[in-house]
Amino acid sequence: MNRRVLALFRPYRGRIGVITCLILVAALLGAALPFLTRDLIDDGLFAPGGPRIGLLCGLLAVMIALAAAAAGLGVLQSYLASRMGEDVMERLRGDLYAHLQRLPFTFFTRTRTGEVQSRVIGDVGEVQSTVSSTVPTILANAVTCLTTLAALFVLSWRLALVTVALLPVTAWLTAKVAVHQRRMIGAVQRSRAEMNVIAEETLSVSGVLLARVFGRADHGARRFQGESRRLSGLQLRAAMSAQALTTALQALFLVMPLVVYVAAGFTGAVTAGTLLAFTSLQARLFLPAGQLLQVAVQYRAAMAVFERIFEYLDLAPAAPDRPGARAVGKADVRGEIRLDGVTFRHGDRAVLDDVSLTIPAGRFAAIVGGSGSGKTTLSHLVLRLHDPDSGRVLLDGADLRDLRRASLATLFGVVTQEPVLLHASIADNLRYAAPDATDAELEAACRAARIHDRVAALPDGYATIVGERGSRLSGGEKQRLAIARALLTDPRILVLDEATSSLDTENAHQVQDALAPLLPGRTTIAITHRLETVRDADVIFVLDEGRLVEQGTHDDLAARGGRYAALLADHARTPV
Known part of the structure; x- marks a missing residue:
């Protein structure tokens, strides 16, 4: 010492x-x-x-x-x-x-x-x-x-x-x-x-x-x-x-x-x-x-x-880039995500257990399951917030660990259940994702996320201070602002982690309407328990206690009478 x-x-x-x-x-x-x-x-x-x-x-x-x-x-x-x-x-x-x-x-x-x-x-x-x-x-x-x-x-x-x-x-x-x-x-x-x-x-x-x-x-x-x-x-x-x-x-x-x-x-x-x-x-x-x-x-x-x-x-930092790891840019990425035998543990408990799935490039995929089934952990692995204990997470066939971590951040846009907003102006919160964004680009992103009119109506417009954790905005406004921030980076892959789960029905519909025109052409991964928001997903993956138990379209899974059908029945009895 x-x-x-x-x-x-x-x-x-x-x-x-x-x-x-x-x-x-x-x-x-x-x-x-x-x-x-x-x-x-x-x-x-x-x-x-x-x-x-x-x-x-x-x-x-x-x-x-x-x-x-x-x-x-x-x-x-x-x-x-x-x-x-x-x-x-x-x-x-x-x-x-x-x-x-x-x-x-x-x-x-x-x-x-x-x-x-x-x-x-x-x-x-x-x-x-x-x-x-x-x-x-x-x-x-x-x-x-x-x-x-x-x-x-x-x-x-x-x-x-x-x-x-x-x-x-x-x-x-x-x-x-x-x-x-x-x-x-x-x-x-x-x-x-x-x-x-x-x-x-x-x-x-x-x-x-x-x-x-x-x-x-x-x-x-x-x-x-x-x-x-x-x-x-x-x-x-x-x-x-x-x-x-x-x-x-x-x-x-x-x-x-x-x-x-x-x-x-x-x-x-x-x-x-x-x-x-x-x-x-x-x-x-x-x-x-x-x-x-x-x-x-x-x-x-x-x-x-x-x-x-x-x-x-003295705490060990996150795993560094492997020797020879290469940078990757948006122009190089199609956006196919694949999990190959992925297992991830918290202590002795396997949060994800031997999960394999493929999300084609440019498609809308939904990850559903009960509480504690491993949905959010799966999204964290895709974002490389964690590395799997075994198996591989692949982007266009390349192991994420063979790609430079810093370059991966430019590929993803993330909207979480509780948007993280700084005690700063709306413009500063937006520019956190893109520091060099012009005022015109901020406005374009907010129009796309259907929040520009609300911002423009505020006394200070884009200079309005949002308060701690966005306390001066409604839940739907915070989510749409988070969507605009994600869009400023023009991500190849959009991850929506329970993006509408904490909102009332009206706000949830507003956020869904804001997202709808933004999904085509991007690989989108929606983590949700709000099943009505994923009916149009190209593929739905159903997790149960860390294992992938079903996958398919809404109609296929509903007719199959398995875990997804049970979730639908539970959702019908206790609508959000």
Whole structure:
């Protein structure tokens, strides 16, 4: 773990070298000041025959100049170090986000959104101050300690030995607190992640709607307040352990000069100037030493957070393109989809079991079946959101795994049961699929999806903000907007995953009417339980518990009296 954290700074070795040089020069200037103080006291202020005003003024001027130079160098090295820390965190944030984008789709289906957000934003933010200050603080205080320790031995090696003998007490106090702090910080981060999850679930549009419909707003408040109370307790314990260390160190620092005064009485032959210089140097030693130990506490605590960040970075990404995988363009694709003995498992359960089927290019195919029969999983395999555990998914006879994943995205248009809309304008939502689309192209796509007139009637037209998840639009309007967005890419293959299932009859008919003129010439795969929408399909595939049990036209399957006929009978009894 330590190596991984230190590796974050490897690209900045040159900058660290410059910072180290600045720190070394500033530390040497600072270490020289007590020697000048000794001379000012012994040779200037208490010189035989009275104070030597000229020497006092000269030494004072030199001390002011050295202090100013040391302060200026400190500001410069602080800026360079902070800039480096921000660069490190920017890269870590970007790497984590990019890595999450490459993870298998199954990761996002089993991980709560609030937990992911907590890792990307909360955890990285938590270690930002540690990363920004750790390296410069370690360098500055280590160099200061070494130069000061050397100066102490030059002034009085006997008193220096007394001082060094007291350092283990400081180290022991810090080590005791560090172990406790690491445990506490880990618990704090887990509690913050849980609060993020609760807030994301209960304060979203759908969460607020659910709570108000069922009168459970107080339930969400109790959950949040309970976790907030737990977090406050954890943070208080963490703060008190840090305060206990600070208080103990402060008490120790107050005692140190007194010990030196007593030791000086035993050693003898120490001038007043030397004693004053020594105690001022001693403060320069114990303050950075204490800060070094506190950094050690913070670093140990930050390790708990880094473990959470690296846990995500260590997750295996989705299978990369095979060596030699080729890009494919729309002009190269006819659109035939074939599954050849495909099996896909979630854990030990086969969601699809040895499924083989063919959807001819340019045809309208429907996938139907009961809940949990594997319909949506089949569409995910066609879109290559998953790869099969065994068997092949073929596009025009080519295994999808032999085609570059990025090029496949240009071939498909997808409309899901719950359209994913950003909290942005209608135009921005449309251009998410085609960033370079012109206003005329947006309008043409919306006319084709039969939503242009509705958009044009809005006060801000295409600049209208749709709200979170499209909350300002009706279900049918969101679906037709999603259809327009899909059409902007002119897909060769259109996947409709329960595109009308959540709509009332009127809206469903509007969406069906919008889709009807768009299907000819495209391979269309409709996943649905709304059987009246697939009567005109060229072929219907019936899934049951992950297996393909029937295929044919509506009339053929209805007359056969099998699983499809049973679904029709159930649908007639409970019409949508």
